[in-house]
Amino acid sequence: xxxxxxxxxNLPNYNIPEDIQNVVSVTTLDRLYNWGxxxxxxxxxxxxxxCAIEMIAAQAARYDMARFGMEVMRPTPRQAxxxxxxxxxTKKMLPALIRLYNQMPEPKYVVAMGACASSGGPFKEGxxxxxxxxxxxxxxxxxxxxxxxxxALIAGLIKLQEKIDKQSIRKVRWYQxxxxxxxxxPMPILGPDLIDVRRNAEYKEAAARKEGAx
Amino acid sequence: xxxxxxxxxxxxxxxxxxxxSTDARPGFSGFIVKKENLVEVATALRDEFGYDLLSxxxxxxxxxxxxxxxxYHAFRTIGGPGIVFKTQADRVExxxxxxxxxxxxxxxxxxxxxxxLMGIKFxxxxxxxRILMWEGFEGHPLRKDWKEAFFEEETKPFKSRWxxxxxxxxxxxxxxxxxxxxxxxxxxxxxxxxxxxQLYFSLERSSIKPKxxxxxxxxxxxxxxPHHPSTHGVLRVAVELDGETVTSLxxxxxxxxxxxxxxxxxxxxxQIMPYTDRLDYFNSMANNFGYAITVEKxxxxxxxxxxxxxxxxxxxxxxxxNHLIFIGMLLNDLGTLYTPALYAFEERELILDIFEAVAGxxxxxxxxxxxxxVRDIPDDVMQKIKDLVHDRLPAKxxxxxxxxxxxxxxxxxxxxxxxLNAEEAxxxxxxxxxxxxxxxPYDLRRADPYSVYDRFDFDVAVRYNGDMYDNYLIRFxxxxxxxxxxxQAIKQIPQGPINSQKPQYQVRVPAxxxxxRVESPKGELGYYVVSNGKPNPYRYHVRAPSFxxxxxxxxxxxxxxxxxxxxxxxMLDIVMGEVDR
Ligand code: SF4
Numbered sequence: 001x002x003x004x005x006x007x008x009x010n011l012p013n014y015n016i017p018e019d020i021q022n023v024v025s026v027t028t029l030d031r032l033y034n035w036g037x038x039x040x041x042x043x044x045x046x047x048x049x050x051c052a053i054e055m056i057a058a059q060a061a062r063y064d065m066a067r068f069g070m071e072v073m074r075p076t077p078r079q080a081x082x083x084x085x086x087x088x089x090t091k092k093m094l095p096a097l098i099r100l101y102n103q104m105p106e107p108k109y110v111v112a113m114g115a116c117a118s119s120g121g122p123f124k125e126g127x128x129x130x131x132x133x134x135x136x137x138x139x140x141x142x143x144x145x146x147x148x149x150x151x152a153l154i155a156g157l158i159k160l161q162e163k164i165d166k167q168s169i170r171k172v173r174w175y176q177x178x179x180x181x182x183x184x185x186p187m188p189i190l191g192p193d194l195i196d197v198r199r200n201a202e203y204k205e206a207a208a209r210k211e212g213a214x
Numbered sequence: 215x216x217x218x219x220x221x222x223x224x225x226x227x228x229x230x231x232x233x234x235s236t237d238a239r240p241g242f243s244g245f246i247v248k249k250e251n252l253v254e255v256a257t258a259l260r261d262e263f264g265y266d267l268l269s270x271x272x273x274x275x276x277x278x279x280x281x282x283x284x285x286y287h288a289f290r291t292i293g294g295p296g297i298v299f300k301t302q303a304d305r306v307e308x309x310x311x312x313x314x315x316x317x318x319x320x321x322x323x324x325x326x327x328x329x330x331l332m333g334i335k336f337x338x339x340x341x342x343x344r345i346l347m348w349e350g351f352e353g354h355p356l357r358k359d360w361k362e363a364f365f366e367e368e369t370k371p372f373k374s375r376w377x378x379x380x381x382x383x384x385x386x387x388x389x390x391x392x393x394x395x396x397x398x399x400x401x402x403x404x405x406x407x408x409x410x411x412q413l414y415f416s417l418e419r420s421s422i423k424p425k426x427x428x429x430x431x432x433x434x435x436x437x438x439x440p441h442h443p444s445t446h447g448v449l450r451v452a453v454e455l456d457g458e459t460v461t462s463l464x465x466x467x468x469x470x471x472x473x474x475x476x477x478x479x480x481x482x483x484x485q486i487m488p489y490t491d492r493l494d495y496f497n498s499m500a501n502n503f504g505y506a507i508t509v510e511k512x513x514x515x516x517x518x519x520x521x522x523x524x525x526x527x528x529x530x531x532x533x534x535x536n537h538l539i540f541i542g543m544l545l546n547d548l549g550t551l552y553t554p555a556l557y558a559f560e561e562r563e564l565i566l567d568i569f570e571a572v573a574g575x576x577x578x579x580x581x582x583x584x585x586x587x588v589r590d591i592p593d594d595v596m597q598k599i600k601d602l603v604h605d606r607l608p609a610k611x612x613x614x615x616x617x618x619x620x621x622x623x624x625x626x627x628x629x630x631x632x633x634l635n636a637e638e639a640x641x642x643x644x645x646x647x648x649x650x651x652x653x654x655p656y657d658l659r660r661a662d663p664y665s666v667y668d669r670f671d672f673d674v675a676v677r678y679n680g681d682m683y684d685n686y687l688i689r690f691x692x693x694x695x696x697x698x699x700x701x702q703a704i705k706q707i708p709q710g711p712i713n714s715q716k717p718q719y720q721v722r723v724p725a726x727x728x729x730x731r732v733e734s735p736k737g738e739l740g741y742y743v744v745s746n747g748k749p750n751p752y753r754y755h756v757r758a759p760s761f762x763x764x765x766x767x768x769x770x771x772x773x774x775x776x777x778x779x780x781x782x783x784x785m786l787d788i789v790m791g792e793v794d795r
Contacts, residue, residue, distance in 0.1 A: 045443055049470055049791055050495035052447070053577060057566075060559035075443045090794075092348055093448055093469040096440050120393070122489065124384065125480070126473030127355050127362040128347065131385070131393045147577055191405045192352035193363070193394045200402040206389040207400040 009035045030168050037081070037107065038069070038161040044080035044100065045073035049087025051114040051147040058150035070157055077103040082160070083137070088116035088123055089130040091194040098185050101137055106174035106183065109160060112139045113153060115146040122146065130194070136185055224263055224297060230255055237300060241512075241726020241745070244298030249311050252301050256286075256317045264290050265297055267656075268318035268643050269731070270740055270757040271325055273332035275358045280305045282334055285742065286314070287729050287757075291640055291654050293661035298729065303334065313339035320643020323765050331356040331475065341416045346468035346794060350408040352397060355476055362476065363388055363395040369750040370481050417454045417462045433461060436776070440469045444547050444780045447790030451767075451783075453776065460771045460779060465764050470794040478754035483509055483584070483721050486754065491578040493756060494792040496536050499528040499569070500734040502582035507664055508730030508741040509584050512723050518714040521586030522666045523707040527599065528569070528581065529732070530696040530703070534607060535565040536735035537647075537689040537696075540787050541614065544686065547784040548627055554618065561610050564602060571595045584721055586713030596704075603700045611693050619687070628683040631778065633770055633785050635680045642766035646737025646759055648786060651688040652680040658733035669706070670699045685785045692735075720749050736760050736787055756795055760788040 009032065010016070010025040027035075047055065058065050065071050074080040077100045089097060101110070112133050115121030120131035133139060140163060143156035169175060174183060189195040195203070226245045227234045233251040237244050247255045259265045265288035274283045281302050289296035303309050313336035314321045325336040326345040333354030336342055343349065353360050364384040366372050374381035385391050396402075414435060439450035448469035454462040474493065478486050490505045491498035503525055510517060517525075542558030566576040572591050573579035581587055591599070618624060634644060639652045649656055655676040659667040675691035677684035715721075725747040731740035737759025744753035763786045770782045 046441060047447055049447070049472075050492055050577065053495055057559060057563070060563075061556050062560070062563045088470060088472050090469060090471055092471065093440060096448075096469070100441055122492070123472040123477065124393070125362060125364045125366075126477055127393075127395075128468070128471045128473055129393065131364075135392065149576065189402075189405070189407050190348045191350060191396075191402065191407055192400065193396055195402050195405065196392075197402070203390060203394075203396060203400065203402050207396050207398055210389060210396075210398040 033169055034165050034167060038164045040072070041068075041070050041082045041109070041157070041160065041164075042072045042074050042080050043070055043082045043084045044077055044104070045075045046084065046100070047086055048089065048093070049116065051086040051116070054147040054150055054153060055084060055086045055113065058153045063150040063154060065154060065157070068154065068157060068161070077101070078105060080104055081107065082109040082111060084111050084113055085117040085133045085137075085139075086113045088121065089133050090128045091130055092128060092190065094130055094136065094194065095187055095190065097133075098136060098187055102184055102187075107172065108174075108183065109140045109164075110137045111141045111143065111156060111160060113143045113156070114148055115144065118142045118144065136188070136196070138183070226255070226259075226297070226299065229258070234299075241724060243727070244300060247299050247301050249301040249303055252312050253314065253317060255299070256288075256314050259288060259297065259299075260317055263297075264292070266640050267291050267645075268314070268320045269296065269738060270729070270742060270755070271314070271321050271328060272742055272753075272755040272757075273328045273334050273356070274744055274753045275305075275332060275356065277305060277358050282309050282332065284311050284328065284334060285727075287740070287742070288318075289662070291649075291656045291661075293656070295662060308335050309333060310335045310337050312337050313342075315339055318643065319641045320762060320765055322642075323761060327761075330354070333357060343412050343416065344468075346471040348408075348468070349410070349412065352395070355473070361395075362473075363390070363393045368480070369748070370485060413452055413464060413466065417452060417464055438779075439466075444783070446543070446783070446788055447793075449783075449788070449790060449793065451779075453771075453779065455776055458775045458777070460774055460776055463768045463771050463779075465767055467761075467764075467790075467794050470790045472791075472795065474795040475755055479751060481751075482719075482749050483723055483751060484719060486751070487582065488578065488580040490756075491580055492791055493758065493795060494734065494736060494739070494760065494789045495577060496539060496789055497532045497735055498577060498579045499532040499581060500732060500739060502579065503529050503665075504730055504732040504734065504739045505741050506582040506584060507732065508728050508743050509721070509723065511728040511730050512726055512743060512745055513584060513721065514724075515585050516714050517665070518586040518711050519708050520590075520710040521712045521714075523703050524587050524591060524712065525582065525665055526667065526670075526703045527591075527700060527707070528572075528579075528587075530700045531565050531568065531599070531602075533696045533735045534693050534700075535562045536787075537693050538562060538614075540689055540735075540784075541618070541686070544781070544784045545618070545624075547780050548624070554614070557610075557614060561607065564606065568595060568599055568602070571598070583713055583715075583717070585715035586711070588713075590712045599700075600704055603697060603704060607693075608697055611690065611697075615690055619690075625683065627781070628686055629681060631682040631781070633680055633682055633685050633782060634766055638766065638769050639680075642763075642769060644737070644763050644766045646733075646735070646763065646787075647675075647688050647692060648685060648763060648766075649737070650675055651677045651685040653678040658731060658738060662731070664730075664732060667699075670702045672698050682781060682785060723747070723749075723751075731757070734759060736789065736792070737763055756792075758792040758795060760786070760790075760792040761795070764788060764793060 014026040112118045123129045141160045186197050233248050234245045267289045269287040285300050330344040433456045436453045440448040450466040452464050490501040493501045538558040542555030545554040570576045573581040634652050636652045636654050639649045655674045657674040672695045723745045727744045729742045740757030742755040746752040
């Protein structure tokens with residue numbers, strides 16, 4: 001039996017007798033944990049815009065994302081590990097998106113697919129467009145393109161797997177003790193424009209300055 | 215050549231001498247109707263002259279003349295050119311124009327959109343709420359004096375980018391360091407967001423309450439979406455249910471409103487082309503087509519002969535691909551999880567390969583130019599198209615039909631389940647396959663031929679029952695007809711240049727207006743462009759078939775079970791990029 005190197009579970013330099021290699025691995029807890037997660041990143045089934053179509057194409061026969069353990073699209077956030085922001089995030093959509101993110105259990109990852117999710121893309125100047133989802137959510141991987149081809153998407157997801165490989169249970173932010181849920185993003189409010197409640201003071205000050213100038 | 219959007223066949227000014235005048239501005243056509251008599255004239259147009267299909271309603275802002283104009287395009291479902299009429303209101307609040315919702319119900323969402331984005335009040339509209347933005351949003355963004363937060367200059371190319379090339383991040387220029395704009399003195403802590411009561415009241419009003427029922431039941435409101443796997447994107451629908459029966463329903467949209475119109479008016483004519491790709495992102499070629507012929511109409515330029523054929527080939531390939539996906543997705547929604555969709559995507563990939571080979575991109579082709587297309591089809595790609603059209607696609611369509619059409623479960627689910635009848639469809643301005651499945655043979659490729667469609671021999675696919683099964687089968691019919699057109703186009707395509715113009719970044723477009731429309735796979739895709747002779751359009755509006763077809767959703771679903779709603783929505787074949795623009 002060949003060494004279990006593709007899944008990267010067994011640590012190198014441990015010589016396991018040949019006849020038990022398929023049942024025994026010597027490894028660290030982190031490695032075991034990451035190995036489990038990297039092959040079962042379940043995305044939230046969630047299409048925002050044009051990029052979502054390429055996401056579907058990546059799931060379909062020719063590109064077949066299932067090879068990377070990412071084909072189990074979950075329509076409910078409570079079963080999803082990864083939010084693939086596949087398209088333009090509008091201000092009107094943002095509260096719904098944040099609510100979904102807050103409902104996802106940890107560990108959770110965010111992948112910004114395409115120019116729009118990364119920065120606003122071609123629609124950045126639009127009055128209803130959020131110029132990049134990273135203004136609200138912690139993005140793990142950005143995938144450039146408009147839309148990224150399925151190959152690019154898969155490459156981005158492999159990057160995410162590599163990122164997972166390097167994590168340690170003790171250090172990841174969601175297992176830190178004593179801090180109030182560090183991933184919770186407060187809900188923005190739809191007012192005269194989008195209100196990010198974390199920045200209220202800043203808005204107030206700028207609006208007052210504007211009044212002074214007027 | 216395409217027929218002009220409106221011709222003066224009908225002399226409306228003679229019929230209504232004091233009320234209607236001919237629009238005499240250079241480059242403009244149609245009639246200007248006094249707003250007090252608008253309903254009267256519109257009723258006459260519908261009943262006396264047979265303009266039964268209202269295509270678009272949109273507004274144009276003329277701050278220099280202190281006027282707001284509402285532009286209507288109406289057509290006859292028996293075919294032929296349409297009529298354009300306008301009405302004007304002074305630009306002083308409140309700007310009011312009578313609503314035409316009682317004449318053409320298809321005006322419903324479009325009037326709401328005009329109210330939302332231009333701030334024109336339609337008196338008599340029963341449910342005039344914002345449609346794309348949220349209640350409480352500040353201002354009406356499509357007015358010429360409304361500036362977005364990242365506003366830099368009126369028109370592109372921005373001086374900071376070209377020729378100087380030293381622009382600053384948009385975030386740095388804005389006082390809020392973001393894409394935001396608050397009224398001065400705004401205090402976010404004191405702000406009370408508006409509730410959605412109005413939405414729910416609008417449901418209440420139209421609901422049917424059983425008066426004499428013994429059992430006291432309560433109706434409940436269910437919100438589906440904007441995150442829901444079967445709403446095909448970010449559509450939200452507020453449904454009022456009595457048990458499982460839908461008593462009232464209102465779509466809520468705007469979750470993908472990407473401000474096409476506003477960005478379009480800042481762009482130059484050519485810069486808009488890639489944006490049209492992103493309207494109906496399944497069919498970028500069809501979107502390009504519509505926009506190209508509209509601007510060509512304004513510029514009064516011919517299209518190179520070979521390019522006409524290339525355009526038709528691309529548009530029809532797009533249609534085949536769209537309908538295959540429709541079938542796959544419909545079956546997905548019906549519960550045949552994934553298998554048919556995977557079959558459909560396999561064929562789609564082959565068609566996308568062709569797009570990629572000619573245009574360089576799989577989905578966002580950006581392939582058409584004014585006067586032609588941007589690149590020729592290489593010989594080997596032509597051979598691929600031939601193989602697809604002659605062998606692969608017909609065989610695969612047969613295969614799908616063999617597997618699915620006679621399937622007992624499918625037939626039991628679809629047959630006899632009413633979608634729309636002809637009268638309901640026309641009243642709600644529904645176009646495309648849904649209209650044709652209801653027995654109205656209205657296909658722009660025949661009814662008002664554009665490009666070279668008049669040279670091909672094909673039938674307009676039409677079915678008469680208007681049930682789900684017909685709506686499903688008509689997609690196969692259309693694939694077959696598209697393949698027929700493709701075969702002829704491949705045979706007839708001449709050699710020659712692919713553009714009648716020199717390649718250029720900045721086109722000269724004389725002042726005037728044009729409305730161009732094509733039969734996109736989803737229905738009538740129209741563009742209304744007003745030019746004032748500058749390098750940027752003065753007004754750019756998209757008549758999106760998905761958006762307007764949604765007007766009929768309530769009619770379709772009322773009285774049906776909530777489980778049918780998913781299938782009925784799938785029948786409309788909407789794409790959110792186009793619904794919200
Ligand atoms: S990045 Fe491009 S393809 Fe993706 S959502 Fe934005 S516009 Fe569409």
